[in-house]
Amino acid sequence: MIKVAIMGHGTVGSGVYEVFEMNAEKIARVVGEPVEVKYVLDLRDFSALPYGNKFVTDFSVIENDPEVTVVAEVMGGVGAAYTFTKRCLEAGKSVCTSNKELVATRGEELLQIAEAHGVNYMFEASVGGGIPIIRPMLQCLAANEFDEICGILNGTTNYILTQMIHNDVTFADALKQAQLNGYAEKDPTADIEGHDACRKICILSDLALGDKFDPDEVSCEGITKITLEDVANADKLGCVIKLLGRMVRNEDGTAYAYVAPHLIHKDSPLASVEDVFNAIMVKGNATGDVMFYGKGAGKLATASAVAADMMDCVEHAERRRRIMWGDGSKHLLRPMDTLQSAWYARFKGPREELEKGLPVESLSEPAANVFVVRTHKLATAEMQKRIAKLNECGEVRAAIRIL
Incomplete structure (x- = not known):
């Protein structure tokens, strides 16, 4: 029998437990043997629940139990969630998460630690909840x-x-x-x-x-x-x-x-x-x-994605998934200044100044001296420059990109 743990018993954490209980037979059939949630980590008192005996408040219980091979981190944030995730990976346990903030800010580090210890760090639920995308x-x-x-x-x-x-x-x-x-x-x-x-x-x-x-x-x-x-x-x-x-x-x-x-x-x-x-x-x-x-969210939809990642980790215990990205040193992010977009703008002021200030594709008849304009494509920096100029003779009340 495979033993797993869940860190956090909020909306998603309780959903992960529910998915494992609700679909126990299907999960066992897919991974080849039954999966049991051995521990649920949370500081609050859930002793009244039918599975209240599974709750622990000391993370080291999970960390030091060799039977637990896969852990769900559904705590959120980058404090304890980061520390506990790192320690689980270093202890040779795969970790699956819905924690988008942690993946976005520390993902490359945690993936490197997972690789060094031959385990998985997986995060399908961090983008789109139950929507498969990763x-x-x-x-x-x-x-x-x-x-x-x-x-x-x-x-x-x-x-x-x-x-x-x-x-x-x-x-x-x-x-x-x-x-x-x-x-x-x-x-x-x-x-x-x-x-x-x-x-x-x-x-x-x-x-x-x-x-x-x-x-x-x-x-x-x-x-x-x-x-x-x-x-x-x-x-x-x-x-x-x-x-x-x-x-x-x-x-x-x-x-x-x-x-x-x-x-x-x-x-x-x-x-x-x-x-x-x-x-x-x-x-x-x-x-x-x-x-x-x-x-893109919801208790069971997100929980199903976390549970599926955990099943994947069980199935690939001997051969980890190749997921990795760099630390940002390639500097791939290009400044927004040069991104070209057509724009919608709402402007109160003289028509002649508006037509002189923006490359107009279409222009509405004014209502209360407010014009609605659709522009030809302009770079972001150029649009900002022209807005500043228009604000000297009127007021640009809105400027939104058109895709």
Whole structure:
């Protein structure tokens, strides 16, 4: 019998235990023998649960038990989660996680430690929850160079924008709805400011290009400035607004990576992705566009991905998965200054100054002296320069990329 442990008993951790109990026969059939969760690490008192006897508060119990060969880290954060993960790997135990922050910031180090000790560090659930994306990139699409990755990577922000688009709900009210429905945390900063999506696009970029993309260096813009006026204007342009994480590879091997709101045409496959659903489009130089779609979070969806990684570790105990990327020394991240985009802008001021200041593709008739303009492509730095100039004679109230 295979013995495993779970570190953390929150939403995902309790889900991992439930998956192993619920699908015990299927899991045993796939890996060749039964799998038992021997320990669950948590400081809180869960003694009233049917499996309350499995709980421990001392990490070293798991670390020092030679029977435990695979551990799920579903604690979150980069404090204890990092320390315990590192010590598990050094003790010869494979670790599987849904912890996107830890993978994005310390993944290369933990993968190196796993390699040195002949074990696995796996993280399918860190991007897209239950949506398979990491394994397809490593296996099914392994023969491709990845030219672009673009996706709706955060369910909370997608839910908020969906409410704004379809129900004419303000950002503030849509956020409250998301919190009431359990889609947003009490402190929603990581979601609405784009940090969650940023960690995910960094992980995907790491895998795609083989070197670290540091979330602290990647341009990240959330949705807090999006208004119902912008939503209505996007509709008139045949578009919807979505928060996208994006990586675009250049011919010299460098890449743009960033998170920002975009106007996307309604005929794009991403435009119809609504509520808490996520979608990730991967463009390979051989396959072209491939899209992965589903719920990006949720207890059992995410837990199933963690459990599947743990099963993979059991099956490949004698031959570890080859997953690795560098420490960032290749400096593949290209500054955003030169990224070319078409832009949507909302400007209050003289028409002649607007037409002189921006390369206009289309321009609306003004409402209350506010113009809506769609531009031809401009580099980011050039757009910022022109916005600053326009603000001398009026006010640029919004500027959003068009994909």
